[in-house]
Amino acid sequence: MNRMVLPKQVRLCEVSTRDGFQAEEKWIATDDKVRLIHLLQASGISSMEVTSFVHPLAIPQLKDAEEVVERVRDLPGIALRALVPNVRGAARAARVGIKEVKCILSASDAHSLANTNCTVDEALVKVRSIAEFAAKNGIKASGSLSVAFGCPYEGNVPLVQVKRLIRAYMELGIREITLADTTGMANPKQVFAYFDELKTLFPDAVFSAHFHNTRGLAQANVLAALQQGITEFDSSAAGLGGCPYAPGASGNVATEDLAYLFSETGIETGIDLEKLLQASAEMKKVVGHDGGSFLLQAGIPKKHERPTRQIKGKQV
Numbered sequence: 001m002n003r004m005v006l007p008k009q010v011r012l013c014e015v016s017t018r019d020g021f022q023a024e025e026k027w028i029a030t031d032d033k034v035r036l037i038h039l040l041q042a043s044g045i046s047s048m049e050v051t052s053f054v055h056p057l058a059i060p061q062l063k064d065a066e067e068v069v070e071r072v073r074d075l076p077g078i079a080l081r082a083l084v085p086n087v088r089g090a091a092r093a094a095r096v097g098i099k100e101v102k103c104i105l106s107a108s109d110a111h112s113l114a115n116t117n118c119t120v121d122e123a124l125v126k127v128r129s130i131a132e133f134a135a136k137n138g139i140k141a142s143g144s145l146s147v148a149f150g151c152p153y154e155g156n157v158p159l160v161q162v163k164r165l166i167r168a169y170m171e172l173g174i175r176e177i178t179l180a181d182t183t184g185m186a187n188p189k190q191v192f193a194y195f196d197e198l199k200t201l202f203p204d205a206v207f208s209a210h211f212h213n214t215r216g217l218a219q220a221n222v223l224a225a226l227q228q229g230i231t232e233f234d235s236s237a238a239g240l241g242g243c244p245y246a247p248g249a250s251g252n253v254a255t256e257d258l259a260y261l262f263s264e265t266g267i268e269t270g271i272d273l274e275k276l277l278q279a280s281a282e283m284k285k286v287v288g289h290d291g292g293s294f295l296l297q298a299g300i301p302k303k304h305e306r307p308t309r310q311i312k313g314k315q316v
C-alpha cells in the first residue's frame with residue numbers, strides 16, 4: 001500500500017501582526033498589538049514576523065514598530081524577525097534588538113514599483129546593502145520573493161525570473177528564501193513543480209512558503225510544498241493579511257487552519273490549538289473581522305449531544 005509521505009515536524013512563522021495588520025485602516029492600539037503577540041507566544045508560536053520597518057506613510061498601521069518590538073523582544077521561546085525594504089529599515093530594526101531581518105523583493109517590476117517605488121534590479125541593490133549591514137552587525141538576513149507564482153499586474157511570472165532572483169539572494173549570502181503567492185495565483189501542481197526544480201538547482205537554499213488564500217488553494221498549496229520537503233510556512237492568525245500594493249490581495253492562510261491540518265495529520269508544530277484559537281478569536285475581535293479562517297467558524301471538532309425529536313409521540 002502506498003502511503004502519503006509527510007514530515008514529522010514543521011515550523012510556522014506567524015505574520016499576523018505584520019502582514020495581517022498592514023492593510024488595516026482602523027488604528028490598532030500598540031497595547032492591543034503587544035497583548036496579541038503575548039497570546040500568540042503563549043499558544044506555542046515559536047517564530048514570528050512581528051512588524052515591518054518601512055516608511056510610515058507607506059504603511060501607517062506599523063508606524064509603532066519600534067515600540068512594539070521594545071515591548072515584546074524579551075518574550076521567551078520565540079524568534080522575532082521584521083520585514084525591511086532597505087538599509088534604513090534594517091538599521092531601525094537592529095536598534096531595537098531585532099536579530100533577523102527579512103528583505104522585500106518582488107519577481108515583477110510592476111509589483112516592485114507599486115510596493116517599494118523601485119524596479120527589481122534597484123531593489124536588489126537595496127538587498128545588497130541590507131545583507132552587508134546584517135553581516136557587519138551580527139544579524140541574520142533572509143529573503144522574501146513576492147508574486148513568485150503570478151503577478152496581479154503582469155500575470156505570468158517566468159520561472160527563469162524566479163531562479164535569477166534566488167541566485168541573486170544566494171550570491172549575497174541569503175540562503176533562507178520564502179516564495180510568496182501574494183494574491184493567491186498559485187496552484188498545487190505549479191507549487192510542486194517549482195519547488196522540485198528549485199530544490200535541485202539550489203541545494204544549499206532553505207526554502208519556505210507564504211500562501212495567501214485568495215482563491216481557496218492555500219492549504220492545497222501547502223500540501224504540495226510539503227510533498228517537496230518544504231517544512232516552513234508563513235501563516236496568519238484569523239487569516240488576516242494582504243499587501244496593500246497588490247490589487248486583489250487578501251488574507252494569508254490562517255495559522256489555526258494550518259495548525260489543525262498538521263495536528264490532524266500527525267505533524268508536530270509545538271502549538272496548543274485551543275490556545276491558538278483563543279488568540280485568533282481575540283485577534284478577530286480587536287481588528288473587527290477575520291480574513292477567512294475555517295477553524296474560527298467551525299471550531300475544533302467535538303462530540304455533540306444527539307438531538308432528540310418526537311415522532312408520532314415517541315422520543316427518537
Ligand SMILES: CC(C)(COP(=O)([O-])OP(=O)([O-])OC[C@H]1O[C@@H](n2cnc3c(N)ncnc32)[C@H](O)[C@@H]1OP(=O)([O-])[O-])[C@@H](O)C(=O)NCCC(=O)NCCSC(=O)C[C@@](C)(O)CC(=O)[O-]
Nearest residue numbers: 053054055058085088089115116117144146147180182243
Ligand atoms: C521602500 C520605501 C521606503 C521606498 O520609498 P521611497 O519614497 O522611494 O524612499 P526613499 O529611499 O526615496 O526615501 C524617502 C524618504 O523615506 C525615508 N525612508 C526610506 N526608507 C525608510 C524606512 N525603512 N523607514 C522609515 N523611513 C524611510 C527616507 O529616509 C526619506 O526620508 P526624507 O529624507 O525624505 O526625510 C517605501 O516604498 C516603503 O516603505 N514601502 C514598503 C511597502 C510595504 O511595506 N509593503 C507591504 C509589505 S510587502 C508584502 O506585504 C509582501 C509579502 C512580504 O508579505 C510577501 C507577499 O505576500 O508577497
